[in-house]
Amino acid sequence: MAKVKGDIIIDIEKCKGCELCAAACPQHSLELSRKLNSKGYHYIVKIEDNCTGCTNCALVCPDSVIRVFRKTEKKKEQVATITNVTGDITVKVKS
Amino acid sequence: MNERRMLDDSHYENLIEEESVCINENLVYDKPETLTKTPMHYCPGCGHGVAHRLIAEVIDELGIQEKTIGVAPVGCAVFAYNYFNVDMSEAAHGRASAVATGIKRVLPDRYVFSYQGDGDLAAIGTGETIHTCNRGENILIIFINNGIYGMTGGQMAPTTLEGMKTTTTPFGRDVQAMGYPLKITELIAQLPGVYYCSRVAVNTPVHVRKAKKAIYNGFKFQELNKGVSFVEIVTNCPSNWKMTPVESNKWLEEHMLPFYPLGDLKLPGKEN
Numbered sequence: 001m002a003k004v005k006g007d008i009i010i011d012i013e014k015c016k017g018c019e020l021c022a023a024a025c026p027q028h029s030l031e032l033s034r035k036l037n038s039k040g041y042h043y044i045v046k047i048e049d050n051c052t053g054c055t056n057c058a059l060v061c062p063d064s065v066i067r068v069f070r071k072t073e074k075k076k077e078q079v080a081t082i083t084n085v086t087g088d089i090t091v092k093v094k095s
Numbered sequence: 096m097n098e099r100r101m102l103d104d105s106h107y108e109n110l111i112e113e114e115s116v117c118i119n120e121n122l123v124y125d126k127p128e129t130l131t132k133t134p135m136h137y138c139p140g141c142g143h144g145v146a147h148r149l150i151a152e153v154i155d156e157l158g159i160q161e162k163t164i165g166v167a168p169v170g171c172a173v174f175a176y177n178y179f180n181v182d183m184s185e186a187a188h189g190r191a192s193a194v195a196t197g198i199k200r201v202l203p204d205r206y207v208f209s210y211q212g213d214g215d216l217a218a219i220g221t222g223e224t225i226h227t228c229n230r231g232e233n234i235l236i237i238f239i240n241n242g243i244y245g246m247t248g249g250q251m252a253p254t255t256l257e258g259m260k261t262t263t264t265p266f267g268r269d270v271q272a273m274g275y276p277l278k279i280t281e282l283i284a285q286l287p288g289v290y291y292c293s294r295v296a297v298n299t300p301v302h303v304r305k306a307k308k309a310i311y312n313g314f315k316f317q318e319l320n321k322g323v324s325f326v327e328i329v330t331n332c333p334s335n336w337k338m339t340p341v342e343s344n345k346w347l348e349e350h351m352l353p354f355y356p357l358g359d360l361k362l363p364g365k366e367n
Contacts, residue, residue: 016139018341059303061144
């Protein structure tokens with residue numbers, strides 16, 4: 001299976017700390033920070049590195065502070081299996 | 096100093112370099128361009144922000160930013176013209192659909208939408224709304240229903256649920272004295288001038304995706320010149336419901352949605 005890795009960038013100055021994204025996150029990787037932003041709100045931070053880039057947090061965010069990135073890494077395909085080799089053999093592998 | 100630097104370099108050589116995911120080609124979700132960078136004045140967790148973003152996303156997707164005219168209401172969304180990067184007009188209380196009618200009749204090739212709350216559309220502007228829909232004006236009306244007068248401090252609105260506590264009904268809405276909650280979307284769905292009528296919510300990611308589809312349809316059906324498209328968005332009001340945003344979305348799911356069921360009330364090409 002292809003491995004999916006996601007990440008988010010949060011605009012902490014515009015975040016109002018409503019925690020709707022934390023409630024919507026299926027991986028439970030968002031939490032309120034202890035620090036305050038310049039408006040006096042506790043902002044949201046990512047605490048776990050298990051984001052899949054599902055965009056749920058960005059969809060429910062009322063202030064559009066979340067940008068979502070997603071990268072799908074495809075597993076390298078196995079070309080051939082060679083057993084019982086006695087002599088030298090050359091195998092060309094697709095790049 | 097030099098020794099220390101050398102130590103640092105060798106230390107970093109042993110680390111496995113990992114490529115950051117946050118590069119532009121991996122971007123899957125960003126703020127739409129039609130939404131300006133102005134921070135919104137809405138309370139934390141308010142559904143207005145999501146509704147604004149969905150409208151802006153649809154305008155971006157259709158590529159109609161230069162041909163769209165919006166009408167802002169009186170209510171919490173009174174500053175909507177600060178947040179949309181399209182031509183906007185401000186209407187008197189309840190008269191947004193009448194102003195939108197005028198704009199659409201003068202400029203019939205533009206996409207016109209009005210954005211109204213429940214105190215605006217269902218209380219003071221009931222006459223304008225019903226007659227706009229009955230005339231079959233070719234506009235999109237977006238109706239934000241949170242069951243309360245948000246801007247003025249949480250008074251009872253026509254859409255307030257039975258038994259719901261507000262500042263003017265501290266013991267809950269009594270239907271004997273104050274009447275029943277008004278289902279204006281069902282009311283206007285009966286009118287022949289209405290081409291598309293739908294009720295959506297923005298409390299969960301699934302509902303947000305469906306809401307975007309409904310707003311997309313509303314803009315798309317304006318090209319057909321068939322009549323009013325009406326989209327009701329059921330939202331929360333955490334400040335005046337006296338709840339946290341997460342609790343208010345849960346309350347919405349448990350109390351508002353059974354009374355205001357989601358779905359298409361009138362869909363073209365489908366008998367209801």
